Amino acid sequence: MMRPSGPEPPPLLRIAALTKRFGGFTALDNVSVDIRPGERFGLIGPNGSGKTTLINCISGAFRTEAGTVVFRDEDITRCSRTCARAAALRAVSRSRGRSKA
Ligand SMILES: Nc1ncnc2c1ncn2[C@@H]1O[C@H](COP(=O)(O)OP(=O)(O)OP(=O)(O)O)[C@@H](O)[C@H]1O
Ligand SMILES: [Mg+2]
Secondary structure, eight states: OOSSSSOOOOOOOEEEEEEEEETEEEEEEEEEEEOTTTTOOOOSSSTTSSSSHHHHHHHTTOOEEEEEEETTEOOOOOOOHHHHHHHHHHHHHHHHHHHHH
């Protein structure tokens, strides 16, 4: 991806070494992704490759076996869906507050 020159902004969403198993089956194996402000991030892969599982782990719908999800410096790895949504809403209201200033 093309970025303007200068120091990279800190990630908005940091997914680090995420592992999700369903019984003995490993659906996500050590997945790490950083998404920075302004990036458009696409998730593509064949059927059954784990796209929905990854989204469910980020949103708090699924518990993970290992790894972390950090959204705007807030560790939401063990968050429920409600708690992850609240973190997103706090971030939106903070960014709106900044844009008004
Ligand atoms: N609740 C579940 N219990 C057991 N196995 C599951 C569960 N959810 C997903 N899986 C398995 O995890 C793997 C990843 O599935 P997932 O649905 O995340 O793939 P996907 O990339 O979203 O596929 P698609 O393109 O068909 O939507 C698959 O092998 C699937 O069978
Ligand atoms: Mg899917």
